[in-house]
């Protein structure tokens with residue numbers, strides 16, 4: 001398969017965790033691949049707004065792709081993270097029964113897990129629950145030692161960077177507007193920027209995959225946004241739990257219930273809620289759901305207090321099941337039966353993060369069956385992430401500062417992120433340089449003060465190091481400008497005078 005100008009063998013629409021995993025998987029072969037992503041960076045769709053759980057696979061109906069790929073994904077996850085230098089910890093999960101009637105639900109889950117091939121599931125009694133989680137109320141639990149946690153955004157970035165290093169082209173800020181089939185052999189893909197042609201299109205557009213399918217006349221898919229809202233708790237209460245703590249899932253619910261999830265970075269998440277909404281871009285958090293989350297979680301964890309919350313956010317599930325039905329429909333991963341070489345990924349909701357690699361392998365299998373792809377002998381599976389200064393021992397820290405004084409300057413005090421890490425993040429191979437791109441790569445602005453201290457300092461570093469004018473610095477690309485320019489000396493003088501008079505009048509302290 002060969003590449004000419006704007007022609008690619010394969011165009012992947014969507015740079016979420018699944019699109020990036022497909023890109024990496026395809027880069028193991030001699031294929032020219034482009035990823036088109038409408039946002040300023042990869043992973044800003046569903047992939048950065050989830051619980052970050054590497055599920056074991058007992059929640060999914062036996063015989064489904066969801067069950068098969070979840071179990072496979074869980075088993076290969078640690079190795080994937082090792083290759084890509086992404087954190088992953090097997091901390092285990094408890095599905096906790098609060099009353100006797102729920103114990104049947106635990107047994108059903110265990111049976112389902114056993115059938116799906118999940119290892120080491122165990123039903124534990126009250127004493128064992130208390131031993132594992134002294135602060136959690138419940139009478140019994142299903143214990144899943146193989147459930148793990150990861151960083152969903154670092155994984156997406158790492159998959160993309162590794163694919164890029166192995167020859168995949170990434171086009172950010174590139175929104176697919178229209179797709180036409182040329183002479184029944186090639187696709188012409190119109191975007192807001194330029195046109196692409198390709199032999200294959202992989203529709204991995206998450207919540208918008210139904211819209212992309214309609215561009216080539218495939219009308220049978222409908223995706224409904226189902227919002228999940230979360231609270232994020234401060235790191236200083238990470239001692240509250242050490243496992244993932246879930247309720248027994250309710251039949252027909254679009255989610256797994258309000259759970260308590262330790263994150264890989266030491267915070268705790270409370271959520272997500274489960275609410276079908278109308279708009280696919282409505283990422284609001286609402287006071288009503290926020291109150292409900294706090295109340296529900298207190299039934300498991302009475303020690304939780306509103307003062308521990310540092311932020312809230314929401315994510316949108318790409319549901320195939322309409323709200324009248326709820327529950328989970330299986331992943332659709334198939335070549336269209338009406339449009340050759342057009343591969344659809346529909347309804348990639350949870351456990352899509354866990355299953356990203358097996359999903360990608362299935363997509364490559366579909367292409368390989370038709371094309372007999374040649375292996376790329378120079379494929380390198382390894383990628384190095386940004387070194388976290390704070391995680392090093394004292395000796396290493398001293399050596400690092402000697403080698404590069406930028407390690408000696410802490411820019412984000414809450415998360416202890418150095419200037420060196422900010423610069424490395426801003427120099428990332430994908431070329432994404434907004435504040436949100438830096439935040440996801442380093443954790444700067446993710447701590448208790450939420451950027452109150454470091455945001456302006458990061459802007460200053462970007463301005464100085466990359467010779468950017470203030471107007472060029474954005475929060476998240478496109479038109480999300482933060483500053484309008486410099487103040488003139490005259491304006492500065494009049495501002496000083498205004499401040500002085502306010503101080504004199506005692507109106508400013």
Ligand SMILES: Cc1cc2nc3c(=O)[nH]c(=O)nc-3n(C[C@H](O)[C@H](O)[C@H](O)COP(=O)(O)OP(=O)(O)OC[C@H]3O[C@@H](n4cnc5c(N)ncnc54)[C@H](O)[C@@H]3O)c2cc1C
Nearest residue numbers: 014016018038045046047050053176206228351352353354
């Ligand atoms: C609340 C919640 C909790 C979850 N928790 C977990 C969990 O703990 N564990 C787990 O395994 N899974 C979880 N999931 C599921 C998981 O997050 C998803 O399955 C996964 O992120 C889907 O990835 P994706 O690449 O398919 O979609 P996305 O990440 O949405 O990627 C699609 C990309 O396509 C881009 N795009 C859309 N339209 C266009 C266009 N026209 N042109 C160009 N680009 C376009 C978007 O910008 C986006 O970046 C959760 C999901 C939610 C919502």
